[in-house]
Amino acid sequence: MNNELAPYAEYVDTGIDWLNSIPAHWSVEPGRSCLTYRSNKNVGMQETTVLSLSYGKIITRSLSKPSGLLPASYETYQIIEPQDIVIRPTDLQNDKTSLRVGQANTRGIITSAYLRLAPRGELVPDYAYQVLHSYDLMKIYYGMGSGLRQNLDFNDFKSLPIPIPPAEEQYAIVKYVRHVERKIGAAIQVKRQLVTLLAAQKRAIVHQAVTGGLAPSVEFKEAGVPWVETIPSHWAMVPIKRLLQDIEYGTSQSPEGYGPIRILTMGSIRDGKVSVPASGNSVAVPPGLTVRHNDLLFNRTNSPDLVGKVGIYDGPDDETISFASYLVRLRVRRECCAQWLCYALNSPLFWAYARGHALLSLHQANLNPTRYGQLLIPLPPKKEQEEIARYLCRREREIDAVINRIEREISLLREYQTRLTADVVTGKLDVRTAAAALPDVDPHHADLITANDADEEGLDGDDLTEESM
Structure with missing residues (x-):
C-alpha cells in the first residue's frame, strides 16, 4: 500500500x-499557538443532540435508550461544533486504551469531563485531528498528565509539539490517510465477517451434535420441547437436575480484597x-x-443476552477456588460426561430457550436455578456423550x-495502519504524489469504512457521563 512512498529529500x-x-520545509509549533481550548456550556438547553x-x-447517542449513568442536567454538558477535536483526558494511569481522540462531524453536546480543542492559524482541522489521533496511537499521552490517576488538561497540550506542513500538504496527508483507513477498514470488515461465519459454524456444529449425535444415519423421534424438533430414537429427554449431584449458590459474603482464595465472577465464564x-x-x-475438576458454573444473574451461560472448570481439585453468589455450581453425576453437558447447555438454541425462562428487572435478568434444573435436554448414552465431547x-x-x-x-493490519499513519502525519513519508492520484472522497460520507469501524462490532462504547468520570 505504501510501495509508492519515499522519504522527503531533506530533513531537520x-x-x-x-x-x-521533520521535512525541512515544515515547522513545529507548540499547541498553545495552534490549538484553542473551548468550553461552552449548554446553558438553557441550547442543544439536545448528545x-x-x-x-x-464521535457518535450520536439515543436519548430514548440511554445507557450508563445519566447527568442531573444536560445543561452541564459542553457544546461541540463540527471539526472540533474531543479528547478523553482521564485515568491514563489505569486505562492504557488508545482511541481517546475523536473529531466531531456535527453540532451537539458532550460531557464537560472531556477536552474540546479547535485548531487555529495555519493548522487545518482535519490534519490537526490526524496529528492528535496519531499521538494517541503512538501512546504519547501516557507520558503526560498529572494527579494520582494521571489526567490530562489543556496545559499539557500547550507545550505539545505539533508538526505543521504547508496547508496544501496537510490536505494531501489527510486525503492519503483516509484512503489507507478505507482500504484497511474494508479488509478488516471482510475478515470480521469471516470470523462471524466461523463462529456461527461452530454453534451449528455444537447444536447438531448435542441434539442429533454423530452417527451418519439413525432413526429419530419427536423431542417434545420447543427448542429441538427431533432426537435419535434411543436417546431420552430428561430434566437437567437428573444429571446433577447438587445445585449450589455461590458465596454471598463480600471479598476482603486480599487473601489466598480466588473468587470466580461473571467474567470468569467465557466460551464455555x-x-x-x-x-x-x-x-x-x-x-x-x-469448585472441583469438571464442575460446571452457570450464570444465574446477568444482562438478558448473557444470563444462563455455562462454563466448565478444568483445573485441579487441590486449589481452593470459590465462586460469587450470582453464579451457581452444577456438580455432575458420575454417570454423565461433564464436558458433553457443558456443550449441551451452551447449545445456542437451548441457551436461548433457557434465557426465555429468566425474569427481567430493569437491565438485569435472573434465571432461577430450580426452574433451570427442570428444563429438558436430550440425553444420549454415556459412551455417546464422551464421543460427542471429544x-x-x-x-x-x-x-x-x-x-x-x-x-x-x-491485529497486524491495525499495527500497519498505526505505523503508516504516524509516519505520514509526522513527515517520515512523502504522500503528495500518491494523494494527487487518489479520487476525492467526502470524509463525512456514511459509507466511509475505517479500521476502527470494522473493529467495533460487538463492542460497547465509552460511558461518557460526568458521573462516571
Missing part, C-alpha cells in the same frame, strides 16, 4: 525524541470455559463452596485456530 532535527526529524466518544469516533483469576481476594469462604473439542480447536489466525491478521 526537531530535538524531540519521539518526533525526531454525542459520545466511542472507540475514536472457566477462567481463574491470577490472584485471590478473599480470606475464607463457607464450607462446601469451592468430537466437539477437536472441531472447536480447529475452528478456533482459524479464528485466532484471522484475529492475528487483523
Whole structure:
C-alpha cells in the first residue's frame, strides 16, 4: 500500500525524541499557538443532540435508550461544533486504551469531563485531528498528565509539539490517510465477517451434535420441547437436575480484597470455559463452596443476552477456588460426561430457550436455578456423550485456530495502519504524489469504512457521563 512512498529529500532535527526529524520545509509549533481550548456550556438547553466518544469516533447517542449513568442536567454538558477535536483526558494511569481522540462531524453536546480543542492559524482541522489521533496511537499521552490517576488538561497540550506542513500538504496527508483507513477498514470488515461465519459454524456444529449425535444415519423421534424438533430414537429427554449431584449458590459474603482464595465472577465464564483469576481476594469462604475438576458454573444473574451461560472448570481439585453468589455450581453425576453437558447447555438454541425462562428487572435478568434444573435436554448414552465431547473439542480447536489466525491478521493490519499513519502525519513519508492520484472522497460520507469501524462490532462504547468520570 505504501510501495509508492519515499522519504522527503531533506530533513531537520526537531530535538524531540519521539518526533525526531521533520521535512525541512515544515515547522513545529507548540499547541498553545495552534490549538484553542473551548468550553461552552449548554446553558438553557441550547442543544439536545448528545454525542459520545466511542472507540475514536464521535457518535450520536439515543436519548430514548440511554445507557450508563445519566447527568442531573444536560445543561452541564459542553457544546461541540463540527471539526472540533474531543479528547478523553482521564485515568491514563489505569486505562492504557488508545482511541481517546475523536473529531466531531456535527453540532451537539458532550460531557464537560472531556477536552474540546479547535485548531487555529495555519493548522487545518482535519490534519490537526490526524496529528492528535496519531499521538494517541503512538501512546504519547501516557507520558503526560498529572494527579494520582494521571489526567490530562489543556496545559499539557500547550507545550505539545505539533508538526505543521504547508496547508496544501496537510490536505494531501489527510486525503492519503483516509484512503489507507478505507482500504484497511474494508479488509478488516471482510475478515470480521469471516470470523462471524466461523463462529456461527461452530454453534451449528455444537447444536447438531448435542441434539442429533454423530452417527451418519439413525432413526429419530419427536423431542417434545420447543427448542429441538427431533432426537435419535434411543436417546431420552430428561430434566437437567437428573444429571446433577447438587445445585449450589455461590458465596454471598463480600471479598476482603486480599487473601489466598480466588473468587470466580461473571467474567470468569467465557466460551464455555472457566477462567481463574491470577490472584485471590478473599480470606475464607463457607464450607462446601469451592469448585472441583469438571464442575460446571452457570450464570444465574446477568444482562438478558448473557444470563444462563455455562462454563466448565478444568483445573485441579487441590486449589481452593470459590465462586460469587450470582453464579451457581452444577456438580455432575458420575454417570454423565461433564464436558458433553457443558456443550449441551451452551447449545445456542437451548441457551436461548433457557434465557426465555429468566425474569427481567430493569437491565438485569435472573434465571432461577430450580426452574433451570427442570428444563429438558436430550440425553444420549454415556459412551455417546464422551464421543460427542471429544468430537466437539477437536472441531472447536480447529475452528478456533482459524479464528485466532484471522484475529492475528487483523491485529497486524491495525499495527500497519498505526505505523503508516504516524509516519505520514509526522513527515517520515512523502504522500503528495500518491494523494494527487487518489479520487476525492467526502470524509463525512456514511459509507466511509475505517479500521476502527470494522473493529467495533460487538463492542460497547465509552460511558461518557460526568458521573462516571
